[in-house]
Amino acid sequence: MSVPIVRTVAELRALVAGWRRENLRVAVVPTMGALHEGHLSLVRAALKKADRVIVTLFVNPKQFNSAADLAAYPRTEEDDAAKLAPLGAHLLYAPQAAEIYPDGFSTNVSVNGVSDGLCGAFRPGHFDGVATVVAKLFLQTGADFAFFGEKDFQQLLLVRRMARDLDIPIEVIACPTVREADGLALSSRNVRLSPAERQIAPKLAPVLFDATERMAEGAPVGQVLAQAGEAILAAGYDKVEYLELRSEEDLLPLAELDRPARLLVAAWLGQTRLIDNVQLSPRHLAGSSHAPQVAAVLQRVG
Ligand SMILES: Nc1ncnc2c1ncn2[C@@H]1O[C@H](COP(=O)(O)OP(=O)(O)OP(=O)(O)O)[C@@H](O)[C@H]1O
Ligand SMILES: CC(C)(CO)[C@@H](O)C(=O)[O-]
Ligand code: BAL
Numbered sequence: 489m490s491v492p493i494v495r496t497v498a499e500l501r502a503l504v505a506g507w508r509r510e511n512l513r514v515a516v517v518p519t520m521g522a523l524h525e526g527h528l529s530l531v532r533a534a535l536k537k538a539d540r541v542i543v544t545l546f547v548n549p550k551q552f553n554s555a556a557d558l559a560a561y562p563r564t565e566e567d568d569a570a571k572l573a574p575l576g577a578h579l580l581y582a583p584q585a586a587e588i589y590p591d592g593f594s595t596n597v598s599v600n601g602v603s604d605g606l607c608g609a610f611r612p613g614h615f616d617g618v619a620t621v622v623a624k625l626f627l628q629t630g631a632d633f634a635f636f637g638e639k640d641f642q643q644l645l646l647v648r649r650m651a652r653d654l655d656i657p658i659e660v661i662a663c664p665t666v667r668e669a670d671g672l673a674l675s676s677r678n679v680r681l682s683p684a685e686r687q688i689a690p691k692l693a694p695v696l697f698d699a700t701e702r703m704a705e706g707a708p709v710g711q712v713l714a715q716a717g718e719a720i721l722a723a724g725y726d727k728v729e730y731l732e733l734r735s736e737e738d739l740l741p742l743a744e745l746d747r748p749a750r751l752l753v754a755a756w757l758g759q760t761r762l763i764d765n766v767q768l769s770p771r772h773l774a775g776s777s778h779a780p781q782v783a784a785v786l787q788r789v790g
Contacts, residue, residue, distance in 0.1 A: 489573045489574070490569055490570070490573050491543075491569050491572045491573045491577050491578070491579065491580050492579055492580070493565075493569060493579075493580045493581075493582055494579060494580075494581055494582075495581075495582060495583050495584060495587065496583065497583070497587060497628050500542075500579075500581050500628055500629065501628070503579060504540075504542075504629060504630055507539070507540050508630075512538075512539035512540050513537075513538045513539050513540070513632050513633070514538055514539070514540045514541075514542065514629065514630065514631045514632055514633075515534035515535075515537055515538035515540070515541045515542070515631055515632065515633040515634070515635060516534075516542045516543075516544060516625060516626070516629045516631035516633070516634050516635075516658075517530045517531050517541065517543045517544070517577075517634070517635045518546075518621075518622060518625050518634065518636070519544060519545055520545070520546065520547045520548065520561065520676065521545040521547060521562070521563060521564060521565060521568050521582075521676075522561075522562035522563070522564050522568070522676035522679075523567075523568045523571050523572070524666075524674045524675075524676065525666050525674055526637055526639060526665070526666040526673075526674040526675070527543075527637075528571065528575060529637075529663055529664075529666050530635040530636070530637060530663050531543060531572065531575050531577050531635075532575060533635055533661065533663050534633065534635045534661075535575065535576055535577070537633055537661065538631075538632065538633055540578045540579070541576075541577045541578050541579075542577075542578065542579045542580075542581055542629050543572055543577050543579070543580050543581070544580075544581045544582070544625050544629070545565060545568060545580060545581070545582040546581075546582065546588060546621065546625075547561050547563065548588070548617055548618070548621040549585060549589075549617075550589070550613075550616070550617030550620055550621060551613075551614050551615075551616075551617030551618045551621065552614075552617070553611045553612055553613050553614050560680065561676070562676055562679060565582060568580070581625075581628075581629070588621065588624060595620065596616050597616065597619040597620040597623045597650060597654075598615075598619065599615065599619050599646050599649050599650050599653070601649070601738070601739075602642065602645045602646050602738065602739050603615035603616075603619075603642070603646055605730070605732070605739075605741070606730055606732065606734070606739070606752055606754070607642050607643075607754060607763065608642065609730070610729050610730070610754065615642075615643070615646055618643055618646065618647070619646060619647070619650045622634075622650065623650060623651075623654060623656065626651060626656045626658050627656065631658055632657075632658060632659065633658065633659050633660075633661055634651075634658050634659070634660050634661065635661050635663055636660060636661070636662060636663070637662075637663050637664075637665060637666075638662050638663065638664055638665050638765070638767075639665040639673050639674075639675065639763070639764070639765070640763070641739075641750060641752060641765045642739060642752070644660070644662055645738070645739055647660055648660040665764070665765075667693065668690065670690040671690045671693040671694060672689045672690040672692075672693065673693065673762075673763075673764045675762065675763075677760055678760075678762075680759065680760045681757060681758075681760055682758065685757045685758050685760065688723060688724035688725065688757060689757055689762060691720075691723035691724065691725075692720060692723070692725065692753065692755060692762065692764055693764055693766075695716050695719045695720050695723065696751050696753060696764060696765070696766040697766055698716070698719075699712050699713070699715075699716040699751055700751055700766050700767075700768050700772055701772070703733070703751075703768065703772070704745070704768065704772035704773070709733055709742065709743060709744055709745060710743070713731055713732070713733065716731060717731050720753070720755055724757070725755045725756065726755075726756045726757060726758060727755065727756040728753065728754075728755045729754040729756065729761070730752070730753065730754050731751075731752075731753045731755075732751070732752055732753075733745070733750070733751055733768075734749065734750050734752060735747055735748065735749055735750075736748035736749055736750050736767065736768075745768065745773065747773075748767075748768065748773060749767075749768040749773075750765050750766065750767055750768065751765060751766050751768065752764075752765040753765065
């Protein structure tokens, strides 16, 4: 059994139109391939919610701000299709670059605010590339639901904002980060780690979890961040690109833990850049020194 692959918008639309005539609900899972358990968890969640699931595979040149990163990106379409079939995904949409960006393509989708700082500051043009291609994938598939991983948390909020702002009638659904048994967040780029780097890589997540606990106990946010940054370097990482506390809802920078929040990090191990993030959960917030304000916020948020 294999999953059907389509390469053109015309073929994709014809298939989706058939599903629509049967009143079937459609989900899309956008990916750049090299599928791992993180991606497969999105597909499983999509299959629970919708009658038909389209996985897209497109290594989007517009979102790479380094030619070397684009050239090194793993391309494993045959293996990807083989992983999708047993799950029961209905379609793999794997267009060529010319199908997505035909000659004369001149449109750019740019989402302000949520793309400021974090990865947006260190990967110039990246989020315009993501927003542009995801807008196209949403419109081309006409899906009712789209599934994104929390591992790329800034991207998740960005595509949600983009769909709302452009009135694209799609519900963006977040799925939790899938981790290796040792805590390392799964990422297609993990294969680039040398064996020695792979030993160091999982030391990132515990620093984040520990920092969230300390913040919840009332330690000053600035101090916890500084110590966590040092701990990441002491664990063997080469550079911490950013380590920040941001609001969960709109990613505004936070100096205090006074509302639902995320701790987000990007750090380099040799030539590989890894990202991760941890939520400061309602449990954390209820235990923090800001408990009364936070309880009020949580009540408002529901
Ligand atoms: N560990 C993970 N857990 C949950 N979702 C994930 C995980 N890794 C990736 N995803 C999600 O899969 C979707 C496609 O991501 P992508 O193809 O870029 O994979 P990736 O492993 O994040 O690769 P990259 O090396 O580019 O970060 C995104 O919504 C992303 O958030
Ligand atoms: C959403 C996405 C497929 C857009 O190219 C990509 O940024 C990714 O794989 O996370
Ligand atoms: N995982 C987000 C896609 C990228 O890193 O380009």
